Amino acid sequence: MVEAKARAVWEASRRLAQASTTAKNAVLLRAGRMLEERKAEIKEANARDLEQGQRDGLSKAMMDRLLLDDKRIRGMAQGLEEVAALRDPIGSGRAMWRLPNGLEITKVVVPIGAIGIIYESRPNVTIDAAGLCVKAGNAALLRGGSEAISSNLVLAEVFADACEAEGLPRSSVDIIPVTDRAAVMAMLKMDRYLSLIVPRGGAGLIRTVVENSTIPTLKHDRGLCHIYVDEGADVGMAVNIVHNAKVQRPGVCNAVETLLVHEAIATVALPAIVKDLQKAGVAIRGCPKTRETAPGIAEATEEDWDTEYLDLILSVKVVANMEQALEHIARYSTGVAEAIVTQDYARAERFLAEVDSATVYVNASTRFTDGGQFGLGAEIGISTDKLHARGPMSVEELTSTKYVIRGCGQVRE
Amino acid sequence: MVEAKARAVWEASRRLAQASTTAKNAVLLRAGRMLEERKAEIKEANARDLEQGQRDGLSKAMMDRLLLDDKRIRGMAQGLEEVAALRDPIGSGRAMWRLPNGLEITKVVVPIGAIGIIYESRPNVTIDAAGLCVKAGNAALLRGGSEAISSNLVLAEVFADACEAEGLPRSSVDIIPVTDRAAVMAMLKMDRYLSLIVPRGGAGLIRTVVENSTIPTLKHDRGLCHIYVDEGADVGMAVNIVHNAKVQRPGVCNAVETLLVHEAIATVALPAIVKDLQKAGVAIRGCPKTRETAPGIAEATEEDWDTEYLDLILSVKVVANMEQALEHIARYSTGVAEAIVTQDYARAERFLAEVDSATVYVNASTRFTDGGQFGLGAEIGISTDKLHARGPMSVEELTSTKYVIRGCGQVRE
Numbered sequence: 001m002v003e004a005k006a007r008a009v010w011e012a013s014r015r016l017a018q019a020s021t022t023a024k025n026a027v028l029l030r031a032g033r034m035l036e037e038r039k040a041e042i043k044e045a046n047a048r049d050l051e052q053g054q055r056d057g058l059s060k061a062m063m064d065r066l067l068l069d070d071k072r073i074r075g076m077a078q079g080l081e082e083v084a085a086l087r088d089p090i091g092s093g094r095a096m097w098r099l100p101n102g103l104e105i106t107k108v109v110v111p112i113g114a115i116g117i118i119y120e121s122r123p124n125v126t127i128d129a130a131g132l133c134v135k136a137g138n139a140a141l142l143r144g145g146s147e148a149i150s151s152n153l154v155l156a157e158v159f160a161d162a163c164e165a166e167g168l169p170r171s172s173v174d175i176i177p178v179t180d181r182a183a184v185m186a187m188l189k190m191d192r193y194l195s196l197i198v199p200r201g202g203a204g205l206i207r208t209v210v211e212n213s214t215i216p217t218l219k220h221d222r223g224l225c226h227i228y229v230d231e232g233a234d235v236g237m238a239v240n241i242v243h244n245a246k247v248q249r250p251g252v253c254n255a256v257e258t259l260l261v262h263e264a265i266a267t268v269a270l271p272a273i274v275k276d277l278q279k280a281g282v283a284i285r286g287c288p289k290t291r292e293t294a295p296g297i298a299e300a301t302e303e304d305w306d307t308e309y310l311d312l313i314l315s316v317k318v319v320a321n322m323e324q325a326l327e328h329i330a331r332y333s334t335g336v337a338e339a340i341v342t343q344d345y346a347r348a349e350r351f352l353a354e355v356d357s358a359t360v361y362v363n364a365s366t367r368f369t370d371g372g373q374f375g376l377g378a379e380i381g382i383s384t385d386k387l388h389a390r391g392p393m394s395v396e397e398l399t400s401t402k403y404v405i406r407g408c409g410q411v412r413e
Numbered sequence: 414m415v416e417a418k419a420r421a422v423w424e425a426s427r428r429l430a431q432a433s434t435t436a437k438n439a440v441l442l443r444a445g446r447m448l449e450e451r452k453a454e455i456k457e458a459n460a461r462d463l464e465q466g467q468r469d470g471l472s473k474a475m476m477d478r479l480l481l482d483d484k485r486i487r488g489m490a491q492g493l494e495e496v497a498a499l500r501d502p503i504g505s506g507r508a509m510w511r512l513p514n515g516l517e518i519t520k521v522v523v524p525i526g527a528i529g530i531i532y533e534s535r536p537n538v539t540i541d542a543a544g545l546c547v548k549a550g551n552a553a554l555l556r557g558g559s560e561a562i563s564s565n566l567v568l569a570e571v572f573a574d575a576c577e578a579e580g581l582p583r584s585s586v587d588i589i590p591v592t593d594r595a596a597v598m599a600m601l602k603m604d605r606y607l608s609l610i611v612p613r614g615g616a617g618l619i620r621t622v623v624e625n626s627t628i629p630t631l632k633h634d635r636g637l638c639h640i641y642v643d644e645g646a647d648v649g650m651a652v653n654i655v656h657n658a659k660v661q662r663p664g665v666c667n668a669v670e671t672l673l674v675h676e677a678i679a680t681v682a683l684p685a686i687v688k689d690l691q692k693a694g695v696a697i698r699g700c701p702k703t704r705e706t707a708p709g710i711a712e713a714t715e716e717d718w719d720t721e722y723l724d725l726i727l728s729v730k731v732v733a734n735m736e737q738a739l740e741h742i743a744r745y746s747t748g749v750a751e752a753i754v755t756q757d758y759a760r761a762e763r764f765l766a767e768v769d770s771a772t773v774y775v776n777a778s779t780r781f782t783d784g785g786q787f788g789l790g791a792e793i794g795i796s797t798d799k800l801h802a803r804g805p806m807s808v809e810e811l812t813s814t815k816y817v818i819r820g821c822g823q824v825r826e
Contacts, residue, residue, distance in 0.1 A: 014743065018766065099788060103777055112799050113769065191623070195799045210604070210627045216800045217629070237822040244824035330427065352817045353431065356526070364516055364820030373825065374518060374816075375510065386525050386608045386813040387629045388801035400799040403787075404765045407777030409650040411657035412786065 010193035013139035031162035032077035111137030120201035146179035223253025223336035230342035358391035426552035444575035445490035524550030533614035559592035636666025636749035643755035771804035
């Protein structure tokens with residue numbers, strides 16, 4: 001079944017690659033309208049998932065992520081409208097040159113082809129991913145989590161109906177209707193048909209994909225982000241930035257997890273930062289020097305430096321100099337987002353040059369690492385890989401290139 | 414041992430990422446000089462490989478590929494000089510923009526980091542790969558084939574000496590000194606240190622890497638290339654192009670393996686093409702219609718359409734129309750290079766648009782698919798993947814990007 005679907009999606013991808021921008025946008029806008037027209041059906045399916053979730057004892061946070069109400073359905077439709085409004089990258093030329101023998105070479109942006117997306121939890125990913133893939137001329141084979149299966153099936157059907165109504169194949173977007181592990185394993189071996197796998201979910205899912213996929217993947221892995229407060233930093237600015245990066249939305253990959261503070265500023269900066277965070281309900285775990293600067297700080301263990309809390313917890317370490325901060329980051333960072341708070345030009349530039357992360361900040365919150373915030377439009381995720389796409393991924397990152405060469409009989413000597 | 418080496422190469426990659434263009438070029442030029450200075454030592458090691466090859470009964474072609482003589486050593490040094498002369502992509506900006514809140518975002522080109530290269534046969538790959546990696550600020554962990562192990566070890570040592578002499582870490586380029594399969598398997602799991610694996614070799618090696626690597630890979634897979642001779646094509650041009658693509662160097666991935674001919678021109682074009690190829694010693698295997706057009710054509714089986722001969726053999730099929738040609742290519746092509754010979758504007762454009770290969774030609778030989786021919790400089794290979802790099806890969810393709818964001822205290826609302 002997985003192979004038949006992968007093959008059908010691959011066949012559809014050949015049609016989609018030739019579809020005009022007008023046709024692709026028409027699918028997106030129609031799917032948006034159909035979501036609202038069929039919201040009773042969607043909410044009914046979602047109610048089945050919620051009931052099952054209740055029976056399975058899902059946490060309140062999980063139940064909330066699962067929920068589709070009028071506002072969230074409208075949100076998905078708006079997302080599609082926004083993607084439709086983005087520039088279509090397909091068909092643009094990246095470079096063009098002529099060889100001495102007269103051959104004219106153009107590097108053209110083309111779709112990737114058929115893309116497999118494996119995700120967990122939130123059903124809106126079904127629509128977001130489908131919209132972004134189709135905008136860039138790709139077909140998508142989706143595999144959502146078991147907790148949202150009823151919702152996902154209806155959403156994928158609405159999207160397929162929209163494709164059909166606009167004259168594109170239904171298989172432009174298809175979904176695996178079962179949620180067992182065997183289906184995922186089979187999907188990961190479909191390298192004959194799928195050109196890319198995007199896993200979105202927890203560490204277990206990412207590891208399964210990395211270890212078993214014979215298809216190139218773009219990972220959206222953990223975000224263990226650091227902020228380094230340099231000596232001579234503006235303490236008020238440091239308090240604001242750390243507060244925002246930790247408290248504004250702690251459960252996401254661009255929230256800060258570890259704070260590094262230069263020892264020359266620790267006795268001034270840390271009491272202010274810790275007091276502000278504790279007021280916001282953040283539990284602090286510090287190194288011995290950190291614990292001397294303020295009350296109520298638990299002891300940080302080795303494991304803390306390697307933990308993505310996704311919660312109102314922050315580990316804090318005092319460092320003797322910038323080298324120590326850079327070493328700590330090189331060792332523990334997952335490469336999503338790192339920031340320095342400093343007033344010093346040379347150290348700011350050094351931090352930007354030496355920290356090897358998808359996004360590196362001077363004097364700003366790590367929370368800006370996001371396709372929408374960057375002005376790139378909706379994102380399919382934040383790549384923690386260094387190949388093809390790094391950081392926020394939107395429509396541009398869902399494309400490939402090919403060389404088109406126009407000649408008049410040239411042969412190689 | 415593999416882990417220790419991977420870690421050391423990763424450490425070295427952090428230094429190389431900060432190295433200036435001047436320093437990197439100095440390494441390349443010095444390594445080139447040292448190759449010539451130490452050619453006696455290199456030829457001695459190579460003689461050991463050749464002796465072993467003799468004992469193992471390697472084919473004449475294999476023995477020739479293994480040989481390092483004065484001319485080939487000079488060739489490696491020249492290759493390094495050419496790479497030194499290329500533009501350094503590191504540090505250039507791909508894009509820059511300012512957000513409404515004043516944040517300034519720059520997308521900067523950076524090295525990938527530590528790259529694993531697994532290759533077979535020709536020892537010159539040791540130097541070519543090391544040079545290209547270092548030029549782009551990457552460190553390289555090499556693993557060559559057993560037949561060239563003595564040569565590879567000396568070449569890698571020369572390169573490491575050049576790094577050291579220019580103040581860069583010896584581990585900027587290191588080599589796995591054993592050639593058993595266990596070492597390859599261990600290397601494929603070093604995702605903590607290596608950011609990319611480039612396999613160069615036969616189908617078995619590629620499959621091993623694809624099935625076992627937890628590190629992103631860029632494959633250099635089979636090249637099953639097609640030429641389609643359209644109705645109304647210039648027959649003389651078709652004869653020349655097919656001859657060049659098949660005969661000039663049959664053992665490479667951009668040589669043509671299957672010829673497709675429109676039935677309206679088959680009785681005119683095929684006798685001329687077949688006669689020319691037979692004169693050059695090419696064995697033709699054709700479909701029934703092909704065999705009616707000229708004498709001495711063997712019958713093509715289903716397997717022939719799926720075979721990369723890498724030899725003076727060509728399979729030929731007569732197609733009823735362009736759709737059939739496009740279907741055949743979509744089914745059997747490995748996506749390296751495809752060409753159409755035509756006089757018709759609309760069909761030329763359709764072929765360029767619909768054929769999903771790294772390089773697609775109108776009226777030219779597929780043999781131009783090569784970094785050097787394209788004017789890109791030396792190549793590390795021809796990627797058959799659609800992510801990150803597709804087609805000839807040179808220094809530009811050995812880079813990643815990161816976002817650098819300069820702020821003055823911005824936090825997310």
